[in-house]
Amino acid sequence: MIKQYPLYEQYEVAKIEDYGYKEHRFTKILYKIIRYLVIIFAVFLMYIPIFTIFLQSINSSTITSEFGSVTLKWYVNIFTKGSLLTAIRNTVFISIWATMISTLLGTLFAIGISTLERKTKRHIMLLNNIPLLNADIVSGIGLMLIFSSLVHFFPYFFGWKTMLLAHIFFTLPYVVLSVLPKLREIDPNLFEASLDLGVKPYPSLYKVIIPAIKAGIFSGMILAFTMSFDDFVISYYTTGNGFDNLSIWIYSSMGRKSLSPSVYAFSTLVTIVFFALLIISNLLQGRRHHNENN
Amino acid sequence: MNKYFKKLAIPYFVWLYILAIIPFMFMVILSFVSNEGLDFSAAIFTLENFGHLTASSTVIAFMNSFFYAVIATIVCIVIGYMVAYAIFRSHFKNKFLVMTILILPMWSNMLLRIEALKNLMEPHNIITDLLAKIGINLSLNIAGTPLAVIIGLISTYIPFMILSIYTALEKIDYSLEEAALDLGLTETKKFWKVIFPLSIKGIVSGSIMVFLPCMSGFAIPEILGQGNILLIGNVIDQHFRNMNYNLGSLLAVVILVVILAAILLVSKFDKEGETLI
Numbered sequence: 001m002i003k004q005y006p007l008y009e010q011y012e013v014a015k016i017e018d019y020g021y022k023e024h025r026f027t028k029i030l031y032k033i034i035r036y037l038v039i040i041f042a043v044f045l046m047y048i049p050i051f052t053i054f055l056q057s058i059n060s061s062t063i064t065s066e067f068g069s070v071t072l073k074w075y076v077n078i079f080t081k082g083s084l085l086t087a088i089r090n091t092v093f094i095s096i097w098a099t100m101i102s103t104l105l106g107t108l109f110a111i112g113i114s115t116l117e118r119k120t121k122r123h124i125m126l127l128n129n130i131p132l133l134n135a136d137i138v139s140g141i142g143l144m145l146i147f148s149s150l151v152h153f154f155p156y157f158f159g160w161k162t163m164l165l166a167h168i169f170f171t172l173p174y175v176v177l178s179v180l181p182k183l184r185e186i187d188p189n190l191f192e193a194s195l196d197l198g199v200k201p202y203p204s205l206y207k208v209i210i211p212a213i214k215a216g217i218f219s220g221m222i223l224a225f226t227m228s229f230d231d232f233v234i235s236y237y238t239t240g241n242g243f244d245n246l247s248i249w250i251y252s253s254m255g256r257k258s259l260s261p262s263v264y265a266f267s268t269l270v271t272i273v274f275f276a277l278l279i280i281s282n283l284l285q286g287r288r289h290h291n292e293n294n
Numbered sequence: 295m296n297k298y299f300k301k302l303a304i305p306y307f308v309w310l311y312i313l314a315i316i317p318f319m320f321m322v323i324l325s326f327v328s329n330e331g332l333d334f335s336a337a338i339f340t341l342e343n344f345g346h347l348t349a350s351s352t353v354i355a356f357m358n359s360f361f362y363a364v365i366a367t368i369v370c371i372v373i374g375y376m377v378a379y380a381i382f383r384s385h386f387k388n389k390f391l392v393m394t395i396l397i398l399p400m401w402s403n404m405l406l407r408i409e410a411l412k413n414l415m416e417p418h419n420i421i422t423d424l425l426a427k428i429g430i431n432l433s434l435n436i437a438g439t440p441l442a443v444i445i446g447l448i449s450t451y452i453p454f455m456i457l458s459i460y461t462a463l464e465k466i467d468y469s470l471e472e473a474a475l476d477l478g479l480t481e482t483k484k485f486w487k488v489i490f491p492l493s494i495k496g497i498v499s500g501s502i503m504v505f506l507p508c509m510s511g512f513a514i515p516e517i518l519g520q521g522n523i524l525l526i527g528n529v530i531d532q533h534f535r536n537m538n539y540n541l542g543s544l545l546a547v548v549i550l551v552v553i554l555a556a557i558l559l560v561s562k563f564d565k566e567g568e569t570l571i
Contacts, residue, residue, distance in 0.1 A: 046449060135510030282388065
């Protein structure tokens with residue numbers, strides 16, 4: 001009996017190259033190496049300042065170019081160095097209030113914007129992009145000019161009040177931009193249904209719409225907080241009466257060449273806290289997903 | 295929903311007009327007059343300020359700002375695209391977490407990071423000191439040079455580029471890629487014909503978010519340039535510190551024109567501003 005070979009084994013199998021395909025193996029390997037180098041370079045570029053700040057924070061020598069021995073005294077000094085502590089307190093005060101106010105107002109504004117006609121909407125979104133894209137220095141100067149022209153009516157206005165207003169001004173667009181896409185996703189019938197069931201418009205806004213856009217509000221809030229916490233230029237122009245936030249304090253200490261290593265310690269602490277929060281929130285989220293899947 | 299909440303947007307219009315539009319008009323007026331600070335009682339109309347625009351120091355500052363910002367933006371696009379694409383293609387379970395950890399440095403104070411970079415660029419710094427202790431002698435002296443400023447700009451603003459390119463990549467429908475492969479494209483062709491065109495939106499908004507602060511910032515050139523390098527932000531800051539509001543406002547208005555062009559560009563590419571955050 002003749003063994004029957006399958007047909008394809010009787011002929012030479014065509015290789016993919018015969019169809020004009022080129023493997024480019026060398027270029028692929030080269031690209032891979034370049035890609036890894038670039039990624040390492042990018043991570044290096046972003047992390048080297050953080051690493052230096054960390055080294056500086058455990059360095060017993062106050063000279064920035066020398067490493068003495070490992071110490072934790074700067075971490076203790078955060079709470080004893082008066083001017084730094086005040087600056088930290090001011091930063092926290094301003095950024096928490098600015099975040100709360102702009103989250104609340106930004107959500108309401110976004111709901112208002114979502115109901116506008118197309119043309120008016122485009123108009124307001126263009127205006128909304130101005131604080132977002134404007135150069136910090138131009139925003140800062142603009143706000144300063146407006147606030148200084150109001151000084152006649154409100155003396156002693158400059159200080160935390162102007163800084164808070166300025167922070168609300170530049171954090172609002174972030175909240176509006178985070179909430180708007182969520183509003184587009186919700187089903188308009190939900191709101192109509194709640195009205196049909198006899199709920200008044202504003203209570204149903206609170207009971208129906210707000211829960212549906214919760215995620216957008218939350219991400220807007222986080223963005224607003226980070227922007228406000230780290231701001232320098234706008235705060236620098238709109239503050240007064242010796243009200244310093246952390247950035248302004250760092251800037252003026254640098255000018256006097258008297259930057260205390262405690263601020264490095266504080267910065268390291270903040271980074272660690274952010275990192276921990278990130279990991280914890282991620283773990284919690286993972287668990288929730290796990291529970292939902294079961 | 296439409297008829298009930300329309301009025302919620304009205305206060306925002308008022309707020310934006312007062313705090314975003316009126317200051318611009320204020321600055322335009324200031325740039326056409328000559329007065330003391332904000333006292334308009336003795337203001338006289340003059341075009342003298344415009345003469346200062348062509349002064350060599352201002353022109354050099356503008357050119358420098360533009361060049362530094364362009365170089366930093368281009369480097370950020372190349373590196374940022376590669377990093378964002380690598381994360382997008384990686385097999386991590388939670389890519390968003392990897393992304394956030396990558397850009398974690400963004401959350402510590404910018405001025406402090408710049409100060410740390412400046413210290414590293416001095417010939418003697420904490421890392422060379424530590425390395426010398428284990429017998430490696432390494433020295434780098436670029437503090438106060440244009441290279442230092444450009445490195446500072448890239449290091450500070452690259453997270454924005456990575457984030458916005460990544461956001462654009464995430465939004466690409468996977469079935470488009472499958473379709474491209476089904477139609478016989480190779481991986482490289484698929485990238486250039488499908489993925490890259492769809493991620494241009496992210497590149498544009500990322501570039502704007504890198505270019506504008508690079509061009510107008512004054513802290514980075516001041517700290518890393520150690521006074522050798524003046525960008526336009528430094529010039530504006532100096533004028534306002536010397537109470538020369540007229541010239542400062544004029545320069546701010548010039549920057550503003552560039553920014554308005556950028557805003558129009560964004561609204562053309564991205565109607566709802568969804569890649570801006």
